[in-house]
Amino acid sequence: MTKQQEFTVLQTYKDFELREYLPCVIAEVKVSAPYSTATSAAFSSLFKYISQGNKSSQKIAMTAPVIAAQRADKPNTDEWYVSFVMPAGSSFADMPDPNDSRVTLRELGAQTCIATSFRGKATEELSAKKTAQLRAAAVKENIALSDETRICRFDPPVKPGFLQYNEIVIPIYAGK
Secondary structure, eight states: OOEEOOEEEEEEOSSOEEEEEOOEEEEEEEEESOHHHHHHHHHHHHHHHHBTOBTTOOBOOOEEOEEEEEOTTSTTSSEEEEEEEOOTTOOGGGSOOBSSTTEEEEEEOOEEEEEEEEESOOOHHHHHHHHHHHHHHHHHTTOOBOSOEEEEEOSOTTSOGGGOEEEEEEEBOOOO
């Protein structure tokens, strides 16, 4: 079974979970494309990186989910950051440099987020609907959210759409 990004559930609400994600390293590719093609446009570069396409020719374990995110400063655009989370315990210093200049490595600190899961193919329409529902549920609970939205897909595209497991994850607003 594919390892998953580590988190702790802090509280369970009616429509979502409040989670604490552990620090991690991600490999990401910035893509200027509609959501419908962004993940596939970035996937091969990311997969090559973990399949020895790096300066050390090191094989890196695949983790789930594959994340398509829009940054807080540019929501509702065709600019996506598609990423793989590196295996738990990885540090930025331990990760080999990518051969592909489109792949960048970033270290993320611990983050508090809300998350909801859903089944079905994570189309733009379904993901937008689930995101709107999650944001509305957070408002009811007086939880301030960042503008960033992460669409997290856990299954390969060959799995029948109605069986696919996905999550919408939104970081809590950290303030300034």
